[in-house]
Amino acid sequence: MKMVHTCIILYMYIVIMIDFSVLRHGRRLEMVQKAQMSSGPAGGGGENTLYYVLVGATCLGTGVYAYRTVSGDKERYNERMIDLVNRPKQGPRAAEAVTEVVAGSKEAAVSEPAPAAEPVESTAAHSDVPEHAPYLLIGGGTASFAAARSIRARDPGARVLIVTEESELPYMRPPLSKELWFSDDPKATETLRFKQWNGKERSIYFQPPSFYVSPTDLAKVENGGVAVLTGRKVVHMDVRENKVKLSDGAEISYEKCLIATGGVPRNLQVIDRAGEEVMKRTTLFRKIEDFRSLEKISREVKSITIIGGGFLGSELACALGRRSTDLDLEVIQMFPEKGNMGKVLPEYLSNWTTEKVRKEGVNIIMDAIVKNVSYKNDKLEIKLKDGRLIETDHVVAAVGLEPSVELAKSAGLEVDSDFGGYRVNAELQARSNIWVAGDAACFYDIKLGRRRVEHHDHAVVSGRLAGENMTGASKPYWHQSMFWSDLGPDVGYEAIGIVDSSLPTVGVFAKATAKDTPKAATEQSGTGIRSESETEAVAVTLKAETTAPPSPVQQKEDYGKGVVFYLRDNVVVGIVLWNVFNRMPIARKIIKDGEQHADLNEEKGNVCIVPKTQSIYNLNDTIYLYNNTLEYWVNVLQYIKTLTSLCVFIKSCKLWSM
Numbered sequence: 001m002k003m004v005h006t007c008i009i010l011y012m013y014i015v016i017m018i019d020f021s022v023l024r025h026g027r028r029l030e031m032v033q034k035a036q037m038s039s040g041p042a043g044g045g046g047e048n049t050l051y052y053v054l055v056g057a058t059c060l061g062t063g064v065y066a067y068r069t070v071s072g073d074k075e076r077y078n079e080r081m082i083d084l085v086n087r088p089k090q091g092p093r094a095a096e097a098v099t100e101v102v103a104g105s106k107e108a109a110v111s112e113p114a115p116a117a118e119p120v121e122s123t124a125a126h127s128d129v130p131e132h133a134p135y136l137l138i139g140g141g142t143a144s145f146a147a148a149r150s151i152r153a154r155d156p157g158a159r160v161l162i163v164t165e166e167s168e169l170p171y172m173r174p175p176l177s178k179e180l181w182f183s184d185d186p187k188a189t190e191t192l193r194f195k196q197w198n199g200k201e202r203s204i205y206f207q208p209p210s211f212y213v214s215p216t217d218l219a220k221v222e223n224g225g226v227a228v229l230t231g232r233k234v235v236h237m238d239v240r241e242n243k244v245k246l247s248d249g250a251e252i253s254y255e256k257c258l259i260a261t262g263g264v265p266r267n268l269q270v271i272d273r274a275g276e277e278v279m280k281r282t283t284l285f286r287k288i289e290d291f292r293s294l295e296k297i298s299r300e301v302k303s304i305t306i307i308g309g310g311f312l313g314s315e316l317a318c319a320l321g322r323r324s325t326d327l328d329l330e331v332i333q334m335f336p337e338k339g340n341m342g343k344v345l346p347e348y349l350s351n352w353t354t355e356k357v358r359k360e361g362v363n364i365i366m367d368a369i370v371k372n373v374s375y376k377n378d379k380l381e382i383k384l385k386d387g388r389l390i391e392t393d394h395v396v397a398a399v400g401l402e403p404s405v406e407l408a409k410s411a412g413l414e415v416d417s418d419f420g421g422y423r424v425n426a427e428l429q430a431r432s433n434i435w436v437a438g439d440a441a442c443f444y445d446i447k448l449g450r451r452r453v454e455h456h457d458h459a460v461v462s463g464r465l466a467g468e469n470m471t472g473a474s475k476p477y478w479h480q481s482m483f484w485s486d487l488g489p490d491v492g493y494e495a496i497g498i499v500d501s502s503l504p505t506v507g508v509f510a511k512a513t514a515k516d517t518p519k520a521a522t523e524q525s526g527t528g529i530r531s532e533s534e535t536e537a538v539a540v541t542l543k544a545e546t547t548a549p550p551s552p553v554q555q556k557e558d559y560g561k562g563v564v565f566y567l568r569d570n571v572v573v574g575i576v577l578w579n580v581f582n583r584m585p586i587a588r589k590i591i592k593d594g595e596q597h598a599d600l601n602e603e604k605g606n607v608c609i610v611p612k613t614q615s616i617y618n619l620n621d622t623i624y625l626y627n628n629t630l631e632y633w634v635n636v637l638q639y640i641k642t643l644t645s646l647c648v649f650i651k652s653c654k655l656w657s658m
Contacts, residue, residue: 140164
């Protein structure tokens with residue numbers, strides 16, 4: 001087969017050289033007529049016969065070569081897929097103990113080692129570890145998977161190895177605190193399949209096991225692939241030799257490397273030093289095993305206390321609160337702020353959110369600073385700084401994430417002193433052949449400055465960009481990632497940029513309808529995991545409907561839906577879309593424009609003030625943000641070029657008296 005391909009290529013090369021020579025001299029081949037050959041008709045047709053034969057043969061040879069190549073590739077691909085599906089549990093290495101990991105399974109097939117003449121521990125232990133990987137991705141989360149997919153898209157023959165200390169194949173984390181808790185399937189805890197808000201079912205895993213190649217076969221696969229080495233941790237990195245050392249002593253050399261180690265859940269110091277009995281009854285929620293453990297605990301105990309009022313803590317509180325009645329479970333949420341998500345949302349919206357969480361069956365304890373945690377009489381006692389004492393059976397600490405930077409010392413990489421994480425440039429590069437993505441990356445945002453972001457969509461965006469740059473793209477980080485949080489199927493928000501409650505904010509709200517919920521929005525748009533659709537640069541166009549304009553929000557009324565703008569130095573740096581969905585590209589453009597606007601401010605209530613300057617309004621230069629949900633904002637059209645146009649947007653909201 002190789003000989004045929006070589007002959008065809010050599011023939012094509014000779015013909016091309018002849019054609020090039022002819023074209024270079026500006027004339028066709030001059031044929032030496034022989035007696036046995038016909039001179040052909042007048043006009044030089046006979047002189048061109050050999051030329052046409054060569055060109056025709058070239059086309060024919062090219063077609064044959066392309067057909068044979070495609071057919072061969074297809075056959076090899078089919079053979080590889082059949083081999084992956086039908087691969088026996090014991091391969092030719094029957095004397096070695098090799099574990100086959102299946103997504104979501106706790107079992108592993110282990111062969112009995114045959115007696116050996118002499119023990120060779122290193123060979124047996126490292127038999128499934130390849131010695132070299134052109135693309136080495138450290139960490140098995142969303143960022144690594146996004147990078148692997150991006151690398152393969154730009155380099156179809158790439159060999160990518162993902163090394164993860166988890167026993168699972170790459171999976172998405174958001175459903176662990178969202179949809180999985182609302183599943184009606186009693187087997188969802190084991191299968192890890194769930195229904196999205198749009199009713200479609202999917203798995204928590206990005207791809208099934210058949211998508212990946214075996215680590216031992218990675219170097220042999222002709223067209224490359226993605227392999228996952230599970231249950232291994234990279235403990236040392238030699239950047240001079242381009243090698244990493246694993247926890248079992250194995251070494252892997254690489255050409256290009258991505259660090260996407262994510263982070264580990266923080267814990268309260270008072271719990272850390274409280275003793276073994278307290279730690280046994282404390283969950284630091286992060287992984288699949290944490291979800292399974294907490295779900296089981298929720299069916300066995302009488303009370304669970306969640307410490308933390310951020311995204312994770314509030315989502316888990318709502319999820320457990322919905323189950324509290326059926327399980328006869330008391331759910332307590334405590335945090336030091338004055339309301340749920342108090343570090344993110346303006347105070348009025350945080351207070352409103354707190355009441356919504358209470359209605360889910362959660363006992364909220366605000367201004368709670370934990371002083372001590374102890375174990376007495378089969379109960380955990382939580383003593384607060386103000387003297388209050390809370391008894392509970394189990395504690396969930398949801399107090400943030402600590403970026404994993406353990407490789408910084410051996411690799412000589414810089415850790416940012418302000419934000420934590422590996423310090424990288426705008427291209428997510430830490431060294432010439434090392435990139436960092438996801439939670440562990442402290443990157444330079446060309447629009448908002450240096451940042452570190454801990455959200456699913458950022459992992460997708462940064463992983464994808466790192467993968468592109470590992471294949472030579474050299475692109476800066478400019479795409480603003482979004483994040484979202486759902487307090488059940490009825491209340492949700494999407495945000496972008498810097499959302500910090502300490503910044504000045506402007507809020508515009510209106511009463512919600514039955515269609516202004518995460519569930520209704522995904523049902524209408526057909527999207528599932530929202531970041532998978534929102535990372536694209538084009539907004540989803542919803543079908544317009546004629547509806548009566550809802551009444552504007554009055555003092556002390558529900559904040560059904562609306563927009564909150566966060567300003568820094570009179571520039572919008574963050575936006576929260578509250579029960580408003582599929583409009584993230586427009587919000588992203590507002591932040592990208594980065595124009596100053598000194599006239600925006602906020603009343604003590606909840607409605608923004610119209611700027612005094614009316615002459616700057618231009619209704620043809622605004623955006624149509626709310627489409628079918630707020631029909632009465634009819635003046636808002638397509639684009640926003642400056643933040644003076646933002647004033648037009650607020651005027652068009654008609655949420656105040658003129």
